[in-house]
Amino acid sequence: MRTSPPRTLVVLAVFAAACNTGQVSSSDASTTTPPAVAAQNEAETSAAIQVVSTDLALSTAVAYFSAFNRGDANAVMALFPAGASFSDNFNGSATRESWEQRLVWDMAQGTTLAAPGCIVPADGTSGEGTAVRCESATSNALTHVLAVEPVPTVVSLFVTPNGIQDLREDFGQPDFLHVTQPFMQWMEEEHSGDAAKIGFGVWDSLDQARENGELTSEYARRWAAYLELNCIYIEGLISRDRDSYLDDCGILEP
Secondary structure (H helix, E strand, C coil), X not given: CCCCCCHHHHHHHHHHHXXXXXXXXXXXXXXXXXHHHHHHHHHHHHHHHCCCCHHHHHHHHHHHHHHHHHCCHHHHHHCCCCCCEEEECCCEEECHHHHHHHHHHHHHCCCEECCCEEECCCCCECCCCEEEEEEEEEECHHHHHHCCCCEEEEEEEEEECCEEEEEXXXXXXXXXXXXXXXXXXXXXXXXXXXXXXXXXXXXXXXXXHHHHHHHHHHHHHHHHHHHHHCCCCCCCCCCCCHHXXXXXXXXXXX
């Protein structure tokens, strides 16, 4: 009786013949990836790298500025996940707790941020998130009441799928000292009892930071009225021309 060769031998024989004719190579058999699978792998790799889209990163930056200007500290802090970092060019790094206290202090005195121009730098996207650079300007209680130039501010954010992982503020010139120093000098001379209760960092809790900011706002208004009432001209703080300002006050100086 004639018997058929085992199936395994037939498969091996066919494979060997294909290799001899150049139709299949042993390396092709082990490493070649079908085009559809390769395309899927490439798409998955690209998605893994682009974890935060440009649109999402920019909308997160807009949400930060909007919540800040609404005075909604809770909404601002909700944008930052646990472990987020905070820093600026005046004070260096800050803990989450101390940065939130400064935020509440700013909001209590009416600090605002100008509508920003935000971009994602050409190299801003990585496997961890997307960087956003926003050019803005900061106006606190003193610059508001005197209607002087706000402080140029660059806010740099690093946005991850969990939120803003890093925030960096760089304040330009003129900085806050050009209004703070004459204001605090007036406070020491006219309101020494409350002078120690206001100013940056004079707090140990959110409640103290809020009270500090509210008191700063109140005295900022009093100071502006004092300068106007007494026709005191401070170079760089009074937006009007010095001679016309003093002339309107009825003060003629040589």
